[in-house]
Each structure stands twice: as structure tokens, then as C-alpha cells.
Amino acid sequence: RTQSWGRGVVTELTGRLETDSNHVSMKVSVTERAYVKLVLHSLKHPTRDVFGVLVGRTVGDGDLEVTDVLPMLHSTISVTPSVEIALEQFGLHAELSVGQHLVGVYAANERLGDLQLGHNQAKVADVVKGNAPGKNAVVFVVDSEKINQALELNGGPHVLQMLIKDGESTKWDLVGSQSGHIALAGGATATLAKMATDDAIKKVTDFDDHLDDPGLDWRNGWVEDAMGK
């Protein structure tokens, strides 16, 4: 199912977490801008751990809409100061600029086939979940094996895997049967394939880059302009 949403087309991922007695499903819709920024950030650092935050809001009953993505790190999370500062600034930015909140995190692990959250990444995801409205949060992990396909010009499948942590669980679990519920708009993946040029990949900056050079802006406002063309 796709909806037009202002300037972008919304890609919808539906996750279905099945427990024995009842089916729990959280629908997460992702805007084109968020998807493009997320994958461009992972493409910029193919040999390293990549981490960032999802900005959005709750819609309806427990569903989420991810409108933007703020790239944070391109190194393994081992010490906390950058993460603490980044989370605080990202949260403030989300509130001050669009009145939204941090609704999750995304990660692209350095080892191929690694689709789980590391210990430190999970801790950060827990913090974001604790501060999210209604404690509704989701985690996206980039499946690098699918990236080549995704960059084909007619738009391949998307590259995200969704993880959820429901009330009782202590870890972030892969949502079962994702492929059956993922409805993809042609728009987002085709836009990504068009935008994933060497120049665009070099231009994406994250909070880590900003700390090295304060002139670099982690909001990456240029992506919307480039998408509009």
C-alpha cells in the first residue's frame, strides 16, 4: 500500500510479530527522504559499522511513521560521549524543527550477514525506546547482501530488516515473515538508485564528521533538494 505524502511517496513496511496467542503487528511507514539518506549513509562507509537515528511520529494505534533519518556514527560504538551528545541534539532538533521525536535507530554492521544489534547498539536503541512517545520504537538493520539488487535502475527490493522489542522480551528480535508484508512503492527504491552516485555518497555527513569539522551539517538538507530535481 502506498500513499502520496506531500513531496515524497511513502514506502510501507509491515512487521508482524507473532506470539502464540495473538498476532501483534506494527506498521512502519518510511518516507523516501528517510530511506535515501539511510542507505546513502551506509554506502558511504562500506567497511565500517554505521549507526543513526530515526525521526518520526506515532500514527494511529501504535503504528509509526519515519519521516527522516539522522546519521550518527561510522565507527563501532565503544565509548559513549559522542552518542550521548548526538542523541540529545537529535532529539532537540526533531522537536524544534518538526515537532517530532526519535522513534528508533538504524544500523549497518561491518560484517556481512550480521543482522543483529550489537550489545552497545542495543543499549542505545533501548534509550531511544525509553524516551519515545508511548515507548514505541523500531530498529532497522541494513541487509548489505541486498544492496546490489536494490541499486538496479528499475528499483529492486528494499534493503531494510526490521527489529522490534515488545514488552516482555530483553532483546531486539527480527520481525518474522517480513517479506510477506512489505509493500514497496516504486518511488523510493528508484529514487535511491538514481541518487546513489559517487558525489552524493561523498556528500552525506554524519555527526562523527560534524565533530571533526563543525562546518559539516548532519541534517543533510541537500538530500531533499537533490531529490526534488
Added chain:
Amino acid sequence: RRDLRPRRDEFPHRSIEPLLPSGRGMSARPRSTLKELDDTEEYLESAGLAKRDGAACRKYLTMVEEHAVRRPACVARAAACVLADAKSASKLSKREMYQAMELHAYASLDLGDVATCERHVRALESVFPNSTRVGRLLGCMLEAEGGHDDALKLYDDLLKQTPSEQRLMKRRAACLKAAGRVAEAIEQLVSYLDTFMGDVAAWEELALLYLSERRFKQAVFCWEEVIVAQPQLGKHHRRMAETYYTWGGYENLRNARKYYAAALDMSTASDLRAMYGLVLVDKKMRHLEKTSKAAANAARAAGDVAAGDLGSELGKDASIFLPRLYKAACPGLVPVVEKQMRSAAL
């Protein structure tokens, strides 16, 4: 008269110096700067590779070899250009040709092109049989295909032949890390550093490995080795401070503040991470002084001993300086930063 001065290669300490891939010791001054490398790369990507500028490609490959940087896309294209073009290939010395093949092989591994790497490996194997350098390349190829166990077996065999081959020991540690066996990678690096304790990059890598296992005490020990070896770099002091901060506890926070202050000083007030670090440390220490009795006592004791503890003002100064820095560097973010500093002061 005979020349009684010892020849360069007879100095014993040379054998334990970390070696650059080209075989020169690290005390030899590099023949080019990183900026030259970046400029050549930019030229190649914009125009040089399109018009197959062989001379520029050769110069670029020499610089990449010297600085040991990882630029797979450009290196692969430059090496292909140099090797494929018959005219420029005839101008290459044998050494340059094999170096280009080696660089091309490593770059194609980074790009996922194992076939090209295999081609070069077989060619190099036939020219240099029983070479550990080719053995390392072969091991990397096996790792790229996911065969970490095979690669480890190969490294072990090669190490039996040449037990003190530094790069092989480090390659084995990297293979274990890539396979996710961090504890064994740590063991391997520790045994390497027991022998070759002058290798600063290895100490850094070990510190990062310890941090990934949250073994802060050992990580601090490693950072101390790095700082002793390169005391003029603020980066090491800053990373030591980050480790102490993550470790937590009042005494460690005080150490963190000391190292952040040193890092800021060495960077002449341009290290953004150190400034943010001082704000964070200040906030945490004040929180601890209010909530923990032990911390409050420690604060009082410190106040008695060192009259005018300048450290306590650093956080406040940093929080005043940061918005000013942002006004000059990135004005769009000033509201966010100001709000953050205000909440830190509360």
C-alpha cells in the same frame, strides 16, 4: 682505512620497527604527503583515468603503497590502467609491476571482485613461491570468500615457517576479528605486542578491541602505551578521556576531565569532542556529587587539597564557548546547541 661505521641494515632495532608494506622502516621520511595523494586521486577521478594517464596512475600507486591507505575504487582503476596498457606496462620496472598487481588484488577484494584477485595471486605465486607476502594476500582472498578457518590454517603454516613475521601475526589477529572471535584476536595481539612492543598502531587496535569487550582497565593500559609513544597528539588524550568517561565513577570522571583538558589544550581549543566532553563530565560529576555520598566526600577532599580547582570551571567555560563556535561555523544548529547547553547547566 676501512669504513668502520655500521651499515644501516646492521642496526638491531630495525628488525622490530613496524614496517611499511614497501619494506622501509617508519623512521624514513615519507616521500610525499597525504595532500599530494588526495590531489592526485581527485585528478585521476575527474580526468586522469578517463584519458588513461599512465604516469599519474603510477605515481598514485606509489603514494598509496607508501601511506598504506585504503582507497579501493580509485586504486583498482589506476592499477588496471597501468597493467593493461601495453605502452605504460613496458615502462614499468618488475618491482612496480608486482606492486601494482598486489595493490590491484587488495583493492578488488574490497570491491568484492575475487576473480581479479585470484588471477593476480596465481601470477604472483608463480613468481614468488613460498613468499609470506603472497601468502598474506592469499589468506585475505580466502577470508573474503568467508573461509576464515582456511585462512587461519594458512597463516599458522606460514608462521611455523617464519615465526617472527610481524605482518603475518597482525593479519592473523585481523582474521580472528573479522570472524567475530574477538577474545582470540585480543590474545593474538597481546602475544604480538609482548615481542614487538613498539608498534603503536597495534596498541591502538588492541585498545579498541578491549573497548568492544568493555574491558576498560585494559583499554586504559593500552592508551597509556599509545600516549607514551606519541605524547604530542591530542587525539590519544581525547580517546583516553572517552574511555575513562565511559568507565564511569567519580575518580574516573576526574581523570576524564584531566585528559579532555589536555586534548583541548593540545588542539588549541579546536577539538569539538573535547569541549563536549568537558560539558558532559561536568554534568555527570555534579550529578554524582548530589546523589552519591562517596562522590560528595571526594569532591570536598579535592576542594580542600587544591585551593582553586580550575578544573571545575572548564565545563561551564566550554558550554559558553560552544554556541559561539557554532555561530561562526554552523549557524543553523545554534538553537539546538544553546538549548542543550542550558539544560546541561541546570
